[in-house]
Amino acid sequence: MSLSRGLRPAPRRAALAVVGVLSAALALSACGGDGNDTSGGNGANFVTSKGGISTVPKGERAGIEEIAGETLEGEKLDVxxxxxxxxxxxxxxxxxxxxxxxxxxxxKVANDLKGEDVAFVxxxxxxxxxxxxxxFEADYKIPYPSLYDRDGKLILFGFPKGTLSPKGIPSTVVLDKEGKIAARALMAIDDTKLRSMIDPLLKEK
Known part of the structure; x- marks a missing residue:
């Protein structure tokens, strides 16, 4: 058996390794993060408020990668x-x-903003x-769809490196009307903080 053949991982082992890395990364970040990041890294330029919400000026925002798949209800959804x-x-x-x-x-906020140019996913x-x-969705009467991302692939690979990506569970990222990353919270937030992330973007032209 050649050395190169011996070093080549079997497809199943490679797939399991990827899943293992994803699971480990999510395990480290589960229900974590205090939202107090102060540097963007990789040239990203954002400001974090005292309330732990980070925002990016309009002209400096980055777009997302593909975030698409099947919802919990079995429907196709592409952000x-x-x-x-x-x-x-x-x-x-x-x-x-x-x-x-x-x-x-x-x-509450999703229901309050029905009819506005806002979508929740x-x-x-x-x-x-x-x-x-x-x-969970039924208990809390969640009125919007959720993509089923069991292994966290969308979360880990859907946001470019150095941007305001989710780094904990829960995390919230808000995109502007151009589909660019505008705000992020790395913690559980209430309706007031959520509206503070959404309302300025609704007013943008």
Whole structure:
């Protein structure tokens, strides 16, 4: 057996290694993050408020990578199709205490802003089966869809390096009407803080 053949990982082993890395990264960040980042890295330029919400000036925002897949209800959803609206991306899991704490606030704001140019999309992660996540949505009367991201691939690869990407569970990232990353919170937030991320973007031309 040649040396090169011996060093080549089997496809199944490679796939398992990727899943392992994803799971480990999410495990380290689960229900973590205090939202107090003060440097963007990689040239990113953002400001973090005392409340832990980071924002990027309009002319300096970056776009996202592909964030698309199947919702918990089995429908296809591509965040790119929502361009023209302010998009709220909320990372959550039914097992996460802070996610349960903020869920009523997200449901309230989503209902309050019906008819406005705003779309809400959940990114459900680390729920072993969809039934747990669907029960969460029903309990908190969540009025918007969530992409099922069990292994966290959308979360880890959907945001360019050095941008305001989600780094904990829960995290919330808000895109402007051009589909660019405008604001982020790395903690559970209430309706007031959520509106402070959305309202300025609704007023942008």
């Amino acid at each position: 790119a199709d929502l361009k023209g609206k302010v998009v709220v991306l909320n990372v959550w899991g039914s097992w996460c205490g802070p996610c349960r704490a903020e869920a009523p606030h997200f449901a 959940g990114l459900n992660t680390r729920d072993a089966n969809k039934q747990q996540a669907l029960a």
